[in-house]
Amino acid sequence: MIDEASFNFFCNKLSEVYPMHEVDRALCYTYFEYFELPKNTLYEKQGEIPMYQNFILSGFMRKFCTNDDGEEVTVEINNGPRFMASYMCLMDRRPATESLQSITDCKLLRIKRNDMDIVFEKGISVKPFTMQLLQNIIEEKNKFTMELATLSAEERYLKMLKETPQVIHNVPMQYIASLLGMKPESLSRIRKKLNT
Amino acid sequence: MIDEASFNFFCNKLSEVYPMHEVDRALCYTYFEYFELPKNTLYEKQGEIPMYQNFILSGFMRKFCTNDDGEEVTVEINNGPRFMASYMCLMDRRPATESLQSITDCKLLRIKRNDMDIVFEKGISVKPFTMQLLQNIIEEKNKFTMELATLSAEERYLKMLKETPQVIHNVPMQYIASLLGMKPESLSRIRKKLNT
DNA sequence: TCAGCCACTTGACTTTTGTTAAGAAAAAAA
DNA sequence: TTTTTTTCTTAACAAAAGTCAAGTGGCTGA
Structure with missing residues (x-):
């Protein structure tokens, strides 16, 4: 229930x-x-x-x-x-x-x-509902790909820190690094640099 | 007509x-x-x-x-x-x-x-037709993003050379470089290395 | 509680990619 | 054709990110 x-x-x-x-x-x-x-x-x-x-x-x-x-x-x-x-x-x-x-x-x-x-x-109704969902998926993916292609690893991390800070505070670093397209060591280095 | x-x-x-x-x-x-x-x-x-x-x-x-x-x-x-x-x-x-x-x-x-x-x-019929189109779009984007995140610039170029050689032979290098997420100079270097 | 494990960090080094600037080649225009 | 412009290549250097290896610290489960 x-x-x-x-x-x-x-x-x-x-x-x-x-x-x-x-x-x-x-x-x-x-x-x-x-x-x-x-x-x-x-x-x-x-x-x-x-x-x-x-x-x-x-x-x-x-x-x-x-x-x-x-x-x-x-x-x-x-x-x-x-x-x-x-x-x-x-x-x-x-x-x-x-x-x-x-x-x-x-x-x-x-x-x-x-x-x-x-x-x-x-x-x-399938049509508006599904279309809405698919549309969101495509737009998110477009944005994500665009960022991956044009931003540096540090910029991508800063963007995430700004847009979805709750993810950074609740999710293991290795997953975040992978999502941002870098190795955990690189993310660690970026975090160290930003905290200084 | x-x-x-x-x-x-x-x-x-x-x-x-x-x-x-x-x-x-x-x-x-x-x-x-x-x-x-x-x-x-x-x-x-x-x-x-x-x-x-x-x-x-x-x-x-x-x-x-x-x-x-x-x-x-x-x-x-x-x-x-x-x-x-x-x-x-x-x-x-x-x-x-x-x-x-x-x-x-x-x-x-x-x-x-x-x-x-x-x-x-x-x-x-809108539904099957549009769904088919959207599905293709999403799958292409998934594949593309995955490759951008995990492959090196050289691997991405080699992949394109293998999968869509006609693009490489007909499209200016600057556009290909941009699509592959790198600078024209990097692509040029990769091409030189591969031709050696 | 303590040992072991796992995630994260750090440092030294390597490789890859970006930057800048110049020159060569190719394409477009005159 | 010749000139002009654009695209592509090259080289030297800088910056960014990956790799390897070791160390730290916290969490977990016996």
């Missing part, structure tokens, strides 16, 4: 990008489930078909890929409130190209892939 | 990702127009609302942003056959975040934003 405060929080956040009607609310209440994830838990694995769309109520999660050299590359760090999934693979029921892992204890609302079809069929 | 060979070529390419019916074909024939773009022509400007969805029949185009320092960053180089536009901005009728420019002479089939609505309404 979803507690009312969490559910209201969820609906309010959703309303910001998609106008929720009473039907949608009821459907979500039926099909979403509350789920707690202890810290440092691998939640979805690269190569396996994702089961859920997840809405992070609280806590920090990361998305990462393992590249050809066997090295983990963190591609996203998130502490919600928002959805987080290997979205494309989830929709297509394909093996995920990315893994999801909790960094801290996390509280989620999640919905099964199959139940998403029901919700979209009976209530929430 | 669109010549038949070009139009068949276009329809065949489209059929690979979206099953075209006779109605769709007729609609496209009505609403798409043939357009030639001389080389080195700025076609759509960052800040202005994009007018067309463009299908590149032949030729090389690039998409670029101008960042805060006034520096142009090439984010995509393409020689079709495929669509190329500031897609999100086109759909939302928002000012483009990117500019489009021809590198060589280009042959396009293009359709006005308003006519897209008609085609989608009367024929081609």
Whole structure:
């Protein structure tokens, strides 16, 4: 059972990008489930078909890929409130190209892939909702790539410090370094320099 | 008027990702127009609302942003056959975040934003078609970002040499360097080293 | 509580990439 | 063709980031 405060929080956040009607609310209440994830838990694995769309109520999660050299590359760090999934693979029921892992204890609302079809069929209109989501994904990725290509490692760290300080204070340095496209030692050096 | 060979070529390419019916074909024939773009022509400007969805029949185009320092960053180089536009901005009728420019002479089939609505309404189903497009965009960007974050400049160049050699042989080095996230001098050095 | 582990830091050194400036080559214009 | 302009290359140096290796400190679990 979803507690009312969490559910209201969820609906309010959703309303910001998609106008929720009473039907949608009821459907979500039926099909979403509350789920707690202890810290440092691998939640979805690269190569396996994702089961859920997840809405992070609280806590920090990361998305990462393992590249050809066997090295983990963190591609996203998130502490919600928002959805987080290997979205494309989830929709297509394909093996995920990315893994999801909790960094801290996390509280989620999640919905099964199959139940998403029901919700979209009976209530929430796929088109504006999905388009909105995809649009956000693409714009974030554009911004991220642009920064990776044009800013120095130090500038990227400063940007993160300014825009998402909560990430820096709650997430292990190695993940932040990886997300910013540098080695942990480099990040450490940059931090030392800035503290001086 | 669109010549038949070009139009068949276009329809065949489209059929690979979206099953075209006779109605769709007729609609496209009505609403798409043939357009030639001389080389080195700025076609759509960052800040202005994009007018067309463009299908590149032949030729090389690039998409670029101008960042805060006034520096142009090439984010995509393409020689079709495929669509190329500031897609999100086109759909939302928002000012483009990117500019489009021809590198060589280009042959396009293009359709006005308003006519897209008609085609989608009367024929081609928005959902599978658009989803397919967006999915491709997201996956390309994921791959691109991952490579930018994990590969060295030399490895990125070698990868491009292997995967899209036609780009390397037809596009000015400065654009390739920018796309690969490095300075022209660095690319030049890498090329020299590889030729030795 | 203590030992062991893991994440983070530090330092010395190497490699890669950026910067600046100049020259060569290629393309465009006259 | 010749001139002019642009693009590309080269070299020397500076700065940034990676690598390797060692050390520190905190967290965790027996």
